[in-house]
Amino acid sequence: MHGCDDAAVVLGEGARLVDALSGRILEGNGLGAEISREAEVLAALPPGVVFARTGLDLPSVLRYLGAFRSARPVALIDPAMPVSALIRLVEWLRPAAVTPAPDGEPPFGYVAKDGHWVRTGGDAAEVHPDLAVLLPTSGSSGRPRLVRLSRTAILSNARAIAEVLGVSSGDVAPTSLPLHYSYGFSVLNSHLVRGATVVVEPSSVLGHGFWRTVAEYGCTSLAAVPYHYEVLVRLEFDPSRYPRLRTLTQAGGKLRPELVTELDRTMRTAGGRLYVMYGQTEAAPRMATIPAERLAEKPGSVGPALPGGRFSIRHNDGSETTHPKITGEVIYRGPNVMMGYAEDAASLALGDETGGVLSTGDLGYLDEEGFLFITGRLKRIGRVFGNRISLDDLEQAVRSTGLGIDLVAAVPADDKVVLFAEGAAKGVCTAASRALADRLHLHASGFDVRPIAAIPVLASGKIDYQTLAEQV
Known part of the structure; x- marks a missing residue:
């Protein structure tokens, strides 16, 4: 599939990173040099997957981009994960290293070196050459489940999202969601791939510091989940206070129809737009987005499949249909579907196990235009x-x-x-x-x-x- 030469494609011409804490701006050759420096640090580690403890900070973003440039597979790990849980994950998947190392003693077979936990006891688990990123599935319980994503899946989805949202080089997106969460991950990729600006802001969407950053850097879009929008509406969120903020995107669960209608009306009044989206980590992560101009007409829909993807509905007997108004499990097909799950260290060496087909576990139906309506979860x-x-x-x-x-x-x-x-x-x-x-x-x-x-x-x-x- 994709090799090292494709790595830089995640950065479109003119892409910029802004560190809201320091005001530092990285672009052009300066950004490229910082990414290359991170790639060199990763290259000095033993071969295999690297656990990258990824926060909302500039070093974390550069580390991910350095890994992508050097074709080094990384698992993006919540830096707030308790050390005990992190050690269990290390013992389970046997990565080459953990960086940056947390406080505390490294687990057996690892040594603290240059700010990392580096594997010393035996070889790290073998990794398939197409594997680029491991992401945890959201809300998983017990032993965490990691999704294996290829470079093809990540880049194809970033480009498709950018296309339907109309992302351009003039756009400025704040990091409103964790980067180890697939939605936040996709905001980063879909903007950088179009040469846009990403402002790295560590504070919460619900905090004053975040909105100071939105105003100061002229952010043009906001990505948030239903809980965020529920609270923002309670706080009487007014987009007209931020003259450049003209795009809201929503994913991460179903937003109640009344709130969709209210936010859509509010954004239209301010000359902006609201995009309701649907996805799963297993799809790198986006599968559908309803065009902003169709929201008022179809407030309960998440839209048609992204370019390159398609939906069908599976009956209880296993057959599939695209006929309208038939409810069943939503099936998605596209180039952005995961390779499979990382169930153990040996599974890191496996190739594509899904064939581009994802059984979502969601219940829904299609209308006459192929717009998808989600009605619930099989397991909820x-x-x-x-x-x-x-x-x-x-x-x-x-x-x-x-x-x-x-x-x-x-x-x-x-x-x-x-x-x-x-x-x-x-x-x-x-x-x-x-x-x-x-x-x-x-x-x-x-x-x-x-x-x-x-x-x-x-x-x-x-x-x-x-x-x-x-x-x-």
């Missing part, structure tokens, strides 16, 4: 007194009760469902439980609606269902 199912119920549908039902509950998270609990309602009073929760019972004709004791001060979220901004399940 709970049982209430023996009745199978979509947890996503329950969350939407609570939001539509008119009780003022916007942020809600549902988790299964034996023969009932527990729903956590952020900021809701006990009386409101009781009313929500009764409303669900009336709607579904089941006893209210099957719907345990509980108040919670703040719903926990992952670094990606997605709801941390695992933590909530543990509370139950």
